[in-house]
Amino acid sequence: MTRNLPAQITAPLPAPTPQLAKSLSPQELSAHRQTIASEVKIVMAAYFDPSESDEVKAGLLAWFCDELQDWTHEQVVWALRSWNRENPRRRPTPGDIVALLKKARGEKIARERAAAVQPDDHAGMSREDHQRVSAEMSDKLAAFIRPMPKVAE
Template sequence: MTTEIAKQQGPQMIRCYGQSLEPQDRSKHRAWIGVRVSALLENYWQTKPSEATLEMIYQDWIDELDHFTREEITAACRSWVSANPRRKPNFGDISALVVADRAERRAALPKPPEPEARPLPEDVEARRKAAEEIMAGFVSRHRQGHAQ
């Protein structure tokens, strides 16, 4: 699902936050994501899955959300709960919200100025003719050297 959304929105420039962290900090970040996801999903369980199943569910969430900052994840979780209070999200829903928020923020940034057009030499044809004469002389000298 996330891939389909990304294709619709065009190429994404996703900064891989988790990969930019030192190993110890990344472990803390991933543990924090597990706790955040647990808090998010807690109210949606009718019957809580087994510990082994929960571990697999959380691992999928952690792998998906590892690329995003705590602030982005928290904002997306809050946005989801506000918009969908009765529907349990999956990790693709939260990831898509972060990607959409990033796209909005990127679109709001000022556009870089257009590069200045470089002026063309005044006498393009004269320069082109001179270049052809130089190349013709080079080619004829090069052929003469091989003929000897």
């Protein structure tokens, strides 16, 4: 996939994290964090630890919210469920979920960039010029290529 990308990408690359929180009002950010906390609670229930205190659970939710607030609700749900499908016995950290999100975002951007690049098969030549030059080069190369002598068995 990368061989079709130009050697130098002139368009600026987007941030690895979408920065959603910067565009939200304080009330919207609070509501967004609550929806993230709700989703995290649901997924973390699969990794129930009875010895965890309420204080630790609250701190863990706050940590997840801090790390995931820049991602949309749909992206967070996708990443949490993907983690659970791939790692049903291993409890995620916020870093695990962010790594999944960044990887998916990077792959999406790479696909979009590759699709936007239209490879120039003839390096600025018209199709007719390309065919003419190819024929000339074939003729010149034919002069250098000599048939191998047959070997008697």
